[in-house]
Amino acid sequence: xxxxxxxxxxxxxxxxxxxxxxxxxxxxxxxxxxxxxxxxxxxxxxxxxxxxxxxxxxxxxxxxxxxxxxxxxxxxxxxxxxxxxxxxxxxxxxxxxxxxxxxxxxxxxxxxxxxxxxxxxxxxxxxxxxxxxxxxxxxxxxxxxxxxxxxxxxxxxxxxxxxxxxxxxxxxxxxxxxxxxxxxxxxxxxxxxxxxxxxxxxxxxxxxxxxxxxxxxxxxxxxxxxxxxxxxxxxxxxxxxxxxx
Amino acid sequence: xxxxxxxxxxxxxxxxxxxxxxxxxxxxxxxxxxxxxxxxxxxxxxxxxxxxxxxxxxxxxxxxxxxxxxxxxxxxxxxxxxxxxxxxxxxxxxxxxxxxxxxxxxxxxxxxxxxxxxxxxxxxxxxxxxxxxxxxxxxxxxxxxxxxxxxxxxxxxxxxxxxxxxxxxxxxxxxxxxxxxxxxxxxxxxxxxxxxxxxxxxxxxxxxxxxxxxxxxxxxxxxxxxxxxxxxxxxxxxxxxxxxxxxxxxxxxxxxxxx
Numbered sequence: 098x099x100x101x102x103x104x105x106x107x108x109x110x111x112x113x114x115x116x117x118x119x120x121x122x123x124x125x126x127x128x129x130x131x132x133x134x135x136x137x138x139x140x141x142x143x144x145x146x147x148x149x150x151x152x153x154x155x156x157x158x159x160x161x162x163x164x165x166x167x168x169x170x171x172x173x174x175x176x177x178x179x180x181x182x183x184x185x186x187x188x189x190x191x192x193x194x195x196x197x198x199x200x201x202x203x204x205x206x207x208x209x210x211x212x213x214x215x216x217x218x219x220x221x222x223x224x225x226x227x228x229x230x231x232x233x234x235x236x237x238x239x240x241x242x243x244x245x246x247x248x249x250x251x252x253x254x255x256x257x258x259x260x261x262x263x264x265x266x267x268x269x270x271x272x273x274x275x276x277x278x279x280x281x282x283x284x285x286x287x288x289x290x291x292x293x294x295x296x297x298x299x300x301x302x303x304x305x306x307x308x309x310x311x312x313x314x315x316x317x318x319x320x321x322x323x324x325x326x327x328x329x330x331x332x333x334x335x336x337x338x339x340x341x342x
Numbered sequence: 343x344x345x346x347x348x349x350x351x352x353x354x355x356x357x358x359x360x361x362x363x364x365x366x367x368x369x370x371x372x373x374x375x376x377x378x379x380x381x382x383x384x385x386x387x388x389x390x391x392x393x394x395x396x397x398x399x400x401x402x403x404x405x406x407x408x409x410x411x412x413x414x415x416x417x418x419x420x421x422x423x424x425x426x427x428x429x430x431x432x433x434x435x436x437x438x439x440x441x442x443x444x445x446x447x448x449x450x451x452x453x454x455x456x457x458x459x460x461x462x463x464x465x466x467x468x469x470x471x472x473x474x475x476x477x478x479x480x481x482x483x484x485x486x487x488x489x490x491x492x493x494x495x496x497x498x499x500x501x502x503x504x505x506x507x508x509x510x511x512x513x514x515x516x517x518x519x520x521x522x523x524x525x526x527x528x529x530x531x532x533x534x535x536x537x538x539x540x541x542x543x544x545x546x547x548x549x550x551x552x553x554x555x556x557x558x559x560x561x562x563x564x565x566x567x568x569x570x571x572x573x574x575x576x577x578x579x580x581x582x583x584x585x586x587x588x589x590x591x592x593x594x595x596x597x598x599x600x601x
Contacts, residue, residue: 151551172557180555187548190499192475204557232475234502252556 179254239270
């Protein structure tokens with residue numbers, strides 16, 4: 098079976114000399130839900146931006162469903178990989194939610210009735226059909242996050258990458274988003290330091306630190322290893338017990 | 343949120359003027375403003391004619407005077423400039439209430455004030471009846487290059503985000519005892535303007551990555567069509583909307599003929 102993601106010896110050095118990724122290797126199989134955990138500055142976002150070719154590797158390879166990340170394949174890769182950014186305001190830039198949701202699929206060549214249908218179904222998945230004609234500025238934080246998710250879901254990605262999906266959400270919005278994400282069948286990569294959220298949504302977890310993967314395993318095993326977590330500036334929130342849910 | 347400049351200028355209503363596709367209103371506005379500018383300033387009555395046209399449009403669109411007038415203050419800097427002209431201009435001078443005023447300067451000032459006022463009033467009329475989200479599609483239908491419309495789309499979207507960000511920074515300054523009126527604290531304001539600039543620059547980069555991730559290759563696709571954008575205006579709507587503009591052209595032409 099072709100892996101959904103195959104990253105090998107990925108190195109990225111920013112123009113200012115900062116080495117964000119130091120030879121990272123990661124394989125994700127289709128249908129897997131993987132939490133990418135790690136402290137601030139571990140290189141999580143840099144990894145995410147390599148998966149759809151926004152950043153180009155300094156060395157190493159990235160393959161999405163067997164397609165190598167190269168300039169000529171960028172369009173195919175971006176069609177397969179959907180990235181939901183941390184701040185919905187970065188993602189929602191069109192005057193209305195519906196226009197924003199249409200942006201991706203229209204770029205990938207959809208038009209007319211098929212485009213309208215795609216927009217409609219993506220908005221249904223995130224329960225925002227009533228807000229299609231509204232400006233993103235008039236939505237609540239939770240609605241904006243779901244709208245940002247819809248803009249990516251409308252492209253029908255094979256791999257969905259989310260950067261801190263639970264940031265700035267109130268408990269209900271957080272649960273609603275978890276329900277929406279839980280119902281998706283795509284391969285999921287969730288970049289977060291919200292450990293309970295990772296436990297809720299993913300089966301597998303990897304810990305990143307200093308630009309490499311330092312642990313990889315079942316999410317429960319990883320989160321139960323207090324010593325491993327603390328070595329990488331991670332800890333479960335006070336009062337959280339892995340055995341309850 | 344939402345109280346940005348775009349929300350300030352739009353007056354939500356369902357009038358006949360609101361329902362006209364934006365591109366038709368923009369063309370009518372341009373023709374109207376050109377007609378006003380082309381009217382000779384010595385023909386005072388003509389400007390009454392132009393003003394009457396606007397009043398009728400306001401009545402149809404359900405825009406009350408007390409809504410328009412405060413928003414016309416945007417014109418104030420130009421009025422100040424115009425007030426200086428009668429004093430500064432040379433040539434033949436006349437005495438008014440003990441002041442020596444330039445004859446040519448008075449005419450120039452009158453021309454700037456009245457044409458400016460009518461232009462601002464007409465633009466406010468279009469702004470009040472046209473939601474910002476209709477603009478990009480309207481402009482692209484008028485043949486404005488895609489690059490310009492995408493810049494406009496982004497500006498419309500982020501002016502509110504930036505406004506909210508600036509407001510949060512102001513709150514944070516005020517909560518730490520900053521008094522925006524004190525001159526010696528101007529440095530704090532300058533600092534936050536700089537910070538805002540940097541943040542906006544970084545946001546720009548993030549927005550661009552987010553656009554790239556969704557297959558952006560340099561042109562914003564014509565997608566408003568797929569998501570409930572207004573249909574193209576039939577000839578009848580064009581004809582009716584151009585009526586006020588045509589009336590203004592008529593006034594300008596007759597002003598030249600009757601001179």
